[in-house]
Amino acid sequence: LLFATAKRLIPSDAEFRQSGWKAREQPPAMLLFGKKAVVLGYGEIGRRIADCCRGIGMSVIAVSRTGGGGALPANRLHEALPEADVLLLALPATAETEGLIGEEEFRILKPSCILINVGRGATVDEEALFAALSEGRIGGAGLDVWYRYPRHGADRPSRFPFERLGNVVLSPHRGADVDENESLRAQALNELLLAAAQGGPIPNEVDVAAGY
Structure with a gap:
């Protein structure tokens, strides 16, 4: 998801299939090397994500509920957000994490920042995320987790049309499908x-x- 979002892989693929080499005229992609990743949620998955980011030359700020292990505590999240070129979420869904990233947090992020969520959808406010993406207030998003699921009778993953946005990579919660x-x-x-x-x-x- 990170590479697909940062490198604009999905729209590039679609344009290349349709228009051939004209696809090279698209806006440039994000170079991840040298950029800063803020990893929100620093359990087993978050730590592995952080290791992968460091492996491609990114620096990492980790944020966890209580801090420790080199991570900032959650009450210092707003210190980290302005530095994020990439915000990666690997959080569980709890009363504390629901809507943790919302309108206020999107105002703090850089306009070029991309958000990657592989934790739980509810940790990011659904309406605020759609607004930030559709208004170009963040650079893009890669989403593997959602707000509505078939087991609840939902036919769409969100009440907002994320599928109409060109700056989002959509994945149907397949992170473990290997x-x-x-x-x-x-x-x-x-x-x-x-x-x-x-x-x-x-x-x-x-x-x-x-x-x-």
Whole structure:
């Protein structure tokens, strides 16, 4: 999602198929090398995202609920946002994170900033995101998580027409849809059952009070 959004891959592909080399006349893409990523949510997924960003020459500011591990605490989020060339969200959906990125936060971000959400849709205010994108107040977005799902009887992923926007990469919540998914699930379950049987610490234990 990050590369597709930053490099304008989807509109470039569509234009190239239709118009050939005229597609090279599109606006230039974002160079990620040397840019700054703000990673919001610094658990297992957030840390791996941060490592990937550093691997392509980006600097990283991490933000987590309590801070620690090199991350800023959530109450310092507004210090980090103005520096973000890319804002990457890997947050769970909790009462604390719902609508964490909203109208106020979009006013703080650079107009060129791109937002990538692989956590939960509700962590970004739906209406504020659509407005920021449609009005060109941020550079773009890559979204793998949404606001409405088929299990709730929804036929569209949002009440706003994100599909009409050319600065958004849409993905139908497929981050875990890889060939190895089932074998990885089985391996994780095996490790969990083994740890429980041996009376050891449970890997990836859910904190019910925290909501994740």
